[in-house]
């Protein structure tokens with residue numbers, strides 16, 4: 164006897180709908196940030212096998228299937244998404260899906276300067292650039308010896324000039340590593356009208372040597388910032404917004420905090436992740452993914468039914484279980500699912 168198919172749009176076992184999709188376009192990266200893809204663990208030629216990636220046609224079908232299930236926000240990521248060929252063409256195809264309300268991209272910014280305008284013209288609405296330090300030597304070390312901060316700053320300026328306003332900046336603060344970058348980064352963001360978000364250092368993947376002592380809790384950062392530039396809490400834009408946002412009382416923009424270690428937000432987690440080779444991860448800390456390619460080969464409707472079934476069986480809440488005996492121990496690598 165066939166099981167009853169799940170309703171569309173589906174809800175998971177905790178009643179959470181599916182609203183956001185993070186789609187990795189490529190598993191390769193031109194950086195080797197030690198907290199994500201340490202050089203000593205990931206060889207230089209990792210992820211360059213284009214044949215294993217979903218094609219542009221497959222990506223469009225996949226996104227349309229997720230949209231049928233209620234996804235309204237899509238973020239393109241990687242690896243480094245700007246390494247993906249024909250990216251503006253892909254963006255234009257995805258931007259043409261009418262139900263998608265938000266189309267964003269996260270990048271390390273090293274290759275952004277020459278591509279920012281084409282991405283904007285293709286219909287990309289928002290861009291986030293990762294920036295953990297302004298000091299050239301520290302930046303280089305944090306990129307695993309691969310990145311130059313000047314190129315990233317040029318990319319951010321080009322994005323701003325192309326009409327991304329504001330540009331969002333992601334910073335992962337690590338105790339004893341880049342804490343001194345706090346005020347220089349804030350001064351830079353305030354001066355240029357960019358929005359800085361601090362993400363707590365997370366125990367993603369299996370190879371970044373995470374230790375709780377290295378996490379700088381958002382509350383501590385917020386208090387340090389507030390002592391220098393008073394902050395005022397902002398209302399969330401929508402339920403389940405990941406960042407807690409504050410406005411600078413002097414009117415010079417806002418700052419956000421993503422506190423998945425110190426203040427888990429699994430209860431409102433409406434996000435699915437798909438790797439570049441078409442595997443669905445229902446949690447950033449899931450051990451394994453579900454191969455979507457067989458259902459994808461049958462088309463949009465079949466894939467939507469399949470994903471609805473998988474989502475309706477979801478019970479992930481790793482950040483609420485972290486440190487307890489029942490917390491899963493194996494996690495997918497961050498560079499496969501893109502954060």
Ligand code: SAM
Pocket residue numbers: 192198199240241242243244269270271272291292293333334335362363364365366367371497498501502
């Ligand atoms: N390569 C692009 C970039 O760096 O922006 C996109 C992919 S990267 C995996 C997405 C985000 O994950 C980046 O902002 C990065 O700082 C963040 N990230 C990577 N490892 C992390 C960790 N261990 N804890 C918290 N954030 C992390």
Ligand code: SF4
Pocket residue numbers: 192193194195196199200241242243271293498
């Ligand atoms: Fe690459 Fe981004 Fe991971 Fe750094 S955080 S290694 S830029 S995927």
Ligand code: SF4
Pocket residue numbers: 423428429430432445446447448479480481482483
């Ligand atoms: Fe969502 Fe998993 Fe993060 Fe919880 S730990 S917020 S379920 S991705």
